Amino acid sequence: MTLKECYEKMEANYDEVIGRLRSERLVQKFALKFLDDPSYQLLITSMEEKNYEEAFRAAHTIKGVCQNLGFTCLGDSSSALTESLRSGWTPEADRLLEQTKADYQNTVTPLQSLKDSQQ
Amino acid sequence: MFLRQSYEAAYHFKEVSFLIMRKPGQNPRILVADDSEMNRAILEEMLGGEYDILQAENGVEAVEMIRLHETELSLVLLDIVMPVMDGFGVLDEMNRTRWIEEIPVIMISAEINPDNIERAYELGVTDFISRPFDALIVHRRVVNTILLYAKQKKLINLVTDQIYEKEQSSSLMIDILSHIVEFRNGESGLHVRHVNLLTAMFLRHLTQHTEKYRFSRTEISLIATASALHDIGKIAIDEKILNKPGRLTTEEFEIMKTHSAIGAQMLRDLPIHQEEPLVKVAYEICRWHHERYDGRGYPDGLKGDEIPIAAQIVALADVYDALTSERVYKPAFSHQKAVEMILAGECGTFNPLLMDSLRGLAGSIQEELLGDNLVRANQREMRNIAEELLRHKELTASERTLQLLEHERMKYSFFADLTKEIQFEYSISPSIVTISAWGAKHLGLPEVIVDPLNNEKACSLLSATDWQRLSEAVRHTTPEDPNLTYDCLIHYIDEPRWVRFVTRSTWSLEEPPQYTGVIGKAVDIHDSQLRLRKLEQMASHDPLTGLLNHSAAQEQIQARIEDAPERNYALAILDLDHFKAANDTFGHHFGDRVLTFLAEKIRQGIRSGDIAARVGGDEFLIFLEYKQDPEPVIQRIYASLRGEYKGFRLSVSMGISTSEDCGTDYDTLFRTADSALYTVKRGGRGAYRFYNHTMERTLSTITPIENQTVKEER
Numbered sequence: 001m002t003l004k005e006c007y008e009k010m011e012a013n014y015d016e017v018i019g020r021l022r023s024e025r026l027v028q029k030f031a032l033k034f035l036d037d038p039s040y041q042l043l044i045t046s047m048e049e050k051n052y053e054e055a056f057r058a059a060h061t062i063k064g065v066c067q068n069l070g071f072t073c074l075g076d077s078s079s080a081l082t083e084s085l086r087s088g089w090t091p092e093a094d095r096l097l098e099q100t101k102a103d104y105q106n107t108v109t110p111l112q113s114l115k116d117s118q119q
Numbered sequence: 120m121f122l123r124q125s126y127e128a129a130y131h132f133k134e135v136s137f138l139i140m141r142k143p144g145q146n147p148r149i150l151v152a153d154d155s156e157m158n159r160a161i162l163e164e165m166l167g168g169e170y171d172i173l174q175a176e177n178g179v180e181a182v183e184m185i186r187l188h189e190t191e192l193s194l195v196l197l198d199i200v201m202p203v204m205d206g207f208g209v210l211d212e213m214n215r216t217r218w219i220e221e222i223p224v225i226m227i228s229a230e231i232n233p234d235n236i237e238r239a240y241e242l243g244v245t246d247f248i249s250r251p252f253d254a255l256i257v258h259r260r261v262v263n264t265i266l267l268y269a270k271q272k273k274l275i276n277l278v279t280d281q282i283y284e285k286e287q288s289s290s291l292m293i294d295i296l297s298h299i300v301e302f303r304n305g306e307s308g309l310h311v312r313h314v315n316l317l318t319a320m321f322l323r324h325l326t327q328h329t330e331k332y333r334f335s336r337t338e339i340s341l342i343a344t345a346s347a348l349h350d351i352g353k354i355a356i357d358e359k360i361l362n363k364p365g366r367l368t369t370e371e372f373e374i375m376k377t378h379s380a381i382g383a384q385m386l387r388d389l390p391i392h393q394e395e396p397l398v399k400v401a402y403e404i405c406r407w408h409h410e411r412y413d414g415r416g417y418p419d420g421l422k423g424d425e426i427p428i429a430a431q432i433v434a435l436a437d438v439y440d441a442l443t444s445e446r447v448y449k450p451a452f453s454h455q456k457a458v459e460m461i462l463a464g465e466c467g468t469f470n471p472l473l474m475d476s477l478r479g480l481a482g483s484i485q486e487e488l489l490g491d492n493l494v495r496a497n498q499r500e501m502r503n504i505a506e507e508l509l510r511h512k513e514l515t516a517s518e519r520t521l522q523l524l525e526h527e528r529m530k531y532s533f534f535a536d537l538t539k540e541i542q543f544e545y546s547i548s549p550s551i552v553t554i555s556a557w558g559a560k561h562l563g564l565p566e567v568i569v570d571p572l573n574n575e576k577a578c579s580l581l582s583a584t585d586w587q588r589l590s591e592a593v594r595h596t597t598p599e600d601p602n603l604t605y606d607c608l609i610h611y612i613d614e615p616r617w618v619r620f621v622t623r624s625t626w627s628l629e630e631p632p633q634y635t636g637v638i639g640k641a642v643d644i645h646d647s648q649l650r651l652r653k654l655e656q657m658a659s660h661d662p663l664t665g666l667l668n669h670s671a672a673q674e675q676i677q678a679r680i681e682d683a684p685e686r687n688y689a690l691a692i693l694d695l696d697h698f699k700a701a702n703d704t705f706g707h708h709f710g711d712r713v714l715t716f717l718a719e720k721i722r723q724g725i726r727s728g729d730i731a732a733r734v735g736g737d738e739f740l741i742f743l744e745y746k747q748d749p750e751p752v753i754q755r756i757y758a759s760l761r762g763e764y765k766g767f768r769l770s771v772s773m774g775i776s777t778s779e780d781c782g783t784d785y786d787t788l789f790r791t792a793d794s795a796l797y798t799v800k801r802g803g804r805g806a807y808r809f810y811n812h813t814m815e816r817t818l819s820t821i822t823p824i825e826n827q828t829v830k831e832e833r
Contacts, residue, residue, distance in 0.1 A: 020253040061155045067251035
C-alpha cells in the first residue's frame, strides 16, 4: 500500500498535504506516528470521566494534528467536537464524539495497513 | 501528548527527558511550545536543518525554557491551547519580565477566533502561523522574523554606540586632550572649561540679540565642545618658549605663533572623521583663533567676516580668560578691568557685534563662570527648554493664561496679606482647607489642613452650635445665591472675638452643578460688634439712670406677656413728689442726682426678673409678675423707695394696674396705672393705689424727659 492509497482510503486529501509539507517522506513519517499519538485515548478517557476541560484540549490537539496531516474527515469531526466542548459539555458533544470515534477508526485502519505493508 | 504532568512536576522538567536540544552550536535557537508532540516534531522537521530547536509541552515549561535560554533565543513558536499554562499565560509572563521586547513570538494555532488573535497581538506577538502548517510559509515567517529582530537589535546597538561615541567618548577625549595641552602650558585646568562656557554664552547671546546669527542648541554645544581644542597646536611648541616667564623674543614669538596653524594641520591630518562637523569647526577654531577683525592677526591675516564666527568668539573668550587668569608673565586682572581693556581695544580688534555681546553679558559672565556646576547646568537646560517652548506659537495662548494666573495669584496673596483677614478655601473632595498665610499665623493653624472637620484644633475655634449652623447655612446656598454671611465668636487662646464669615460656595460646571466647596474670609468684627452692642445699650437705656427707656421697656414687657399670657402681671408707675420744687431750689444737677439715687433704689428694690424703666422726667415704671396677691410685693418695693438724698426727703406716689383687672394689653395696663397714679397725686401724694374703674377718664401724669430725644412717647 502506498501513502497515496492510504490517504484515498481515509478520504483524505493527499495532494493538499504534499503541497503543504513538500515531502512524502515527512508526511508518511508523521502519518504513521499518528498511530502512537495518545491524544485520542486521552479524549476517550476524559469523556468517560466527564473531565470536559481535558477532553476539549485532547480534541483540540487531534484537530490540529489532523489539519497538519491533511486527515480531512477526522479533522472535521474533531473540530466540531472541539467547538462543542469549548465552554464545557454541550448536548451535541456526545453525538459528535461518536462521529469522531467512527472517523478515527476510518483513519487508523488504513494507517495500520500502511504500517503493516511497510514492514 | 506523551507526558502527563502536574503543575509541580512541570517545574522539574529538567529531570524529564522531553528536552531535545539539537546540535548546540552557532545556529539560531527557536523554542517550540506546543502540547502536541506531533506538531512539535513536524515543526522541528521543518526547521531543524538551520535552527536549534528547544521544545516545551506546556506554558510553564516554556517560561522556564525562556528563563534558562533568554539571551540565546531567537524566536518562540507558541501554541495557544496548552495544559497547565496556556499561550496567553506565557505571553503575560513575557510581558511582565519584558522578554517580549527582546524575543519575538510567533503564535501557532488553528484558532480563528478574532478576539484571541487581537489579544495575542496586543500581548506583543509578531505573527501568526495557522494550522495546517504550510512548510514554506512556516519557514519564511520564521526566517523573516528572526532577520527582522536581528536587524533591529543591530540597529539599536549601532545607534547606542554612535550616541555613546559622540556624547561620551568624544567629550571625554577632548577633555583629556585639552588638559594635556594645558598641563604643558602651565595653565589652570579651568581655562578650557571657561573658554567652553564663554563660547556658549556668546553664541547664545548672538542668537538672541542679532539678526545675523542663529545657532541651534546642537550647534552651540558642538562649537563649545570644539573650542576646547583651540590650543592643541601648542603640543608642538617647545616647553621653554611656552612657559617662559619673561617677554618672548621676536623669534620665539614667531615660533609661538605657529601653534594655530599646527593645531589646524593636526586636525587636517586625521586619517578619518574629516567630514565630522566637530572636526570641521575645531579646524576653523584652531587655525583662526588668533586672527584679528582688522586683519592684523595670524596665520592668514583674515579680515572681518572672513574669519569664521566660531573662531572670532573663541578668540575673544581666550583673551578674556587669559586676562582674568594669572600667567607666568602677568598677574590676574579683575573681571571689570578685563572687560574695560577689551572694550577699549587694548587686546586686539573684535567684531562690533561681539563687543555688543560682551557689554550685554558683562554683568553675568562672572556669575556664570563661578556658578558652573551641575545645578546651574540643569537650570540652564530648563531655561533652554523654556526658550524652545516659547518659540512655538501654539503655546502662546496657554502661556498667556499661565501668566495671567500667576499675576492673579500674586495679586491675591498681596491683598490677602494687606487686609489682615483670615481668608480660606475649602474643598470637600479631597477635604482640605487652605488658609491665607496671615490667617493661619493669626489662628495658630497650619496653612493647609487635611480633613479639617476632624481636626481638633480647627474645630475648637468655633462652638459646636456655630459649626453646625454655619455648615447648614453653607449647605443651603445655591449656585444662584452662593453667598453667605454669618457672625459668631472665634475662640482664640487668649480671648473669644467676634468674627463675620463671608463665604461663597463653589459649584462644579457639571449639569446639574455639584457643590464642591467654599471660599471665604472671616473678618474680625469684634470692635464694631462691641460698638454696636454699646449703641444698642444706649438706644434702649436711659443715659442718666442706666435704667431701660420707655420703648425698650415696652418691648420687653410685651415679649414677657406674649411668652406667658396666662400669668399675673402688675405694672406700677411711680413719680417723685415735689420733684419740681427740688429742681427749682437746688438746680437741675441736684435733680438729676436725686433721680439717679432713686433709680438705684428701684434697681435694688426690685427682683431680678422684674423690669424697671424711666418713662418720664421723674416717672418710673416697674413691671413684675405675681402669683396671687400683688400687694405684698408692691408694698415692700414701695417701702424700699423711701429715704433721703442730701437733705431732700424722697416721697414717692405710685399707681398700679394688674393684668387680672385690666387685661394683658400693654397700652391699657400703662394707661390705667397712669390713671391710678394721677388719682394718688390728686389725693395728697406719698401713697400707692391700685387702679379701679372709678379712676377712668383721669389725666396723665407723665412729663417729658429733658435733654433727651425720646423715640416714641404717647
